Amino acid sequence: MRLIVLASGSSGNCALVESGGRAVLLDAGISARETLRRIAVAGAVDARIEAILLTHEHVDHVRGARVLARRLGIPVMATAGTLQAAVGALADVPEVIAIARRGQFQAAGMRISSFATAHDASESCGYVFESRRGHRAGVATDTGVVTPEIAEALSGCHVLGLESNHDETMLAVGPYPPFLKRRIAGDRGHLSNDAAASALGTLAWKGLSHVFALHLSEQNNTPERARAALARTLCDTAALETIERNEIGGCAL
Numbered sequence: 001m002r003l004i005v006l007a008s009g010s011s012g013n014c015a016l017v018e019s020g021g022r023a024v025l026l027d028a029g030i031s032a033r034e035t036l037r038r039i040a041v042a043g044a045v046d047a048r049i050e051a052i053l054l055t056h057e058h059v060d061h062v063r064g065a066r067v068l069a070r071r072l073g074i075p076v077m078a079t080a081g082t083l084q085a086a087v088g089a090l091a092d093v094p095e096v097i098a099i100a101r102r103g104q105f106q107a108a109g110m111r112i113s114s115f116a117t118a119h120d121a122s123e124s125c126g127y128v129f130e131s132r133r134g135h136r137a138g139v140a141t142d143t144g145v146v147t148p149e150i151a152e153a154l155s156g157c158h159v160l161g162l163e164s165n166h167d168e169t170m171l172a173v174g175p176y177p178p179f180l181k182r183r184i185a186g187d188r189g190h191l192s193n194d195a196a197a198s199a200l201g202t203l204a205w206k207g208l209s210h211v212f213a214l215h216l217s218e219q220n221n222t223p224e225r226a227r228a229a230l231a232r233t234l235c236d237t238a239a240l241e242t243i244e245r246n247e248i249g250g251c252a253l
């Protein structure tokens with residue numbers, strides 16, 4: 001099983017989750033051309049992409065979905081609320097498949113569980129991917145808080161992608177207008193380094209091998225601050241990687 005983060009942050013989010021040669025794209029927030037280029041750079045052209053799975057309708061998660069779905073001839077999967085909110089961005093895609101915001105379904109040979117995130121979107125969610133061999137990779141971004149539901153869903157994962165959006169002090173003293181600061185720091189905004197660290201404290205276990213800090217703000221965070229915060233609560237066995245906007249990162253289990 002591989003998790004490859006192709007893009008992360010407000011300029012675009014996209015990851016490839018592959019197991020046994022079959023893969024799904026988790027969000028498609030960069031252009032189709034750039035997505036395919038980065039898949040090649042990551043050495044994953046051999047993965048057969050069978051679906052695009054969306055977390056929510058914000059443009060940094062759906063920008064490339066339409067062109068990619070059409071070019072690859074694959075369905076777009078998301079909650080009914082997300083599909084409805086993104087209907088304009090998904091015009092003429094080969095197929096849309098509504099999945100439950102809280103439930104289990106199959107795609108690309110993996111068992112995927114969805115869980116609700118707390119975000120200012122229509123029906124946002126995160127996912128845990130489980131391979132046939134029992135490896136679990138969970139990704140939660142674009143959530144203002146880590147709810148008990150999210151913590152429960154992400155427990156026992158071998159790989160975690162967790163939002164570490166902003167440093168609370170940098171956001172507070174930074175250049176954003178007050179309404180935007182309130183939105184980001186709110187319960188339906190984005191997760192701070194400290195909130196991510198505190199969640200990681202309960203999620204870390206001996207089977208956790210890789211943690212990716214995702215959706216870092218360019219204005220209100222630095223990779224060093226995110227890494228320092230998360231490293232405080234992470235067990236020694238897991239590798240910690242911060243993904244900057246134009247970086248590709250990944251791991252294989």
Ligand SMILES: [Zn+2]
Nearest residue numbers: 010058060142
């Ligand atoms: Zn986002």
Ligand SMILES: [Zn+2]
Nearest residue numbers: 056058119142
């Ligand atoms: Zn969002």
